[in-house]
Structures are given as structure tokens and as C-alpha cells.
Amino acid sequence: MNMITLPPIIDRTTAGALVAQLDTALQPGTDLVLEGRDVARIGQSGLQLLLSAKLTAETRGVDMTVHASAAMATAAELAGLSNCLAWVEHGDDQ
Secondary structure (H helix, E strand, C coil): HHHHEECCCCHHHHHHHHHHHHHCCCCCCCEEEEEEECCCEEEHHHHHHHHHHHHHHHHHHHHEEEEEEEEHHHHHHHCCCCCCCCCCEEECCC
């Protein structure tokens, strides 16, 4: 199993830096956990990256789980992506 800890702020700069890391981790026959409980802010580019990673994972047969912060869940909801991104929300109390 691979695990990537997401940075506290996922914007255009940090999303760009995650592309290669995600591509390497999304190898067929592996599981991937994205640990995002410390993400305080995620922009549109970060949401696009996670959606792309989800689609790539499905194509490659990778079981990808995102442990999302409340901020990530709120951003996905505001962008209309809640149903597209199945996340395990940690919330603020954990």
C-alpha cells in the first residue's frame, strides 16, 4: 500500500508538485491512501487533481482512498463534486 500525505494548502503550485508523486503511486495492483486530514485549504486545481487521480486509479485498477479534512469536503461540495469524490471525512474532532 502506498500513502501520500497531502500538504496543508493545495493550490496551483502544490497540486503541480503532486502530479508526479501521484502518477508513481498509482501503479496497477496497489492500494493508495491520500492522507488529507491536515488540509486547511484546497483550490480548484487541487480538486481537479484529486478527481483526475480518482479516474486514473479506476482506469489502472487501484483502490484509492482519500481521508479528507472538513475543508476538503466543503470545497468539493461547493464545486458540485461531492458525489464524484467518495471521501472518508475525518472532520475537525479527530
